[in-house]
Amino acid sequence: EAGVAQSPRYKIIEKRQSVAFWCNPISGHATLYWYQQILGQGPKLLIQFQNNGVVDDSQLPKDRFSAERLKGVDSTLKIQPAKLEDSAVYLCASSLMTGVRADTQYFGPGTRLTVL
């Protein structure tokens, strides 16, 4: 079974530039998560989709971050404009369903973003 795919794996940009990340979840997984993981910290949930609807985006900095999941499959996360503090690994995860006790998230390899 193919895992969660993410691209690009690495990205270096200058501050104030824009950047976009792509995620393809495991086939059949209804829930998709985007996390930001700063070095030395745990993953911070940015946004959670169930199919193409948003379940939780309370920690998404909406002035510069946006995400969409058209057709309830692939998702893109965009940062515009980027700041130095956005340097982090952006992880995408998917799970089969929500509201189920034994829900398990499967993570992609992440995109390592460096903002100069």
Next chain:
Amino acid sequence: RKEVEQDPGPFNVPEGATVAFNCTYSNSASQSFFWYRQDCRKEPKLLMSVYSSGNEDGRFTAQLNRASQYISLLIRDSKLSDSATYLCVVKGIQNNNNDMRFGAGTRLTVKP
């Protein structure tokens, strides 16, 4: 109180040692709890879910204490390959059974 708070670590233990990590959570109504493992520069992977009655998987034991709002992970007979960061995850922090929150992680190094 932080939403999810873990022992800061790091823990440095010899092979064969027993080590325990604790994690506290802020919302007494949270229902689902997990331990994930993250190797250096890799993505997190589920280690085990934590059930009300406690559960064991080989050398790993997870327990939940609802009254004190904490979960624990016990590793017996530590192996070199157990060296990693252990992440506590709580689902349903904000009275929304679907929201997911990670702790900052506890780093474990097992030495020969």
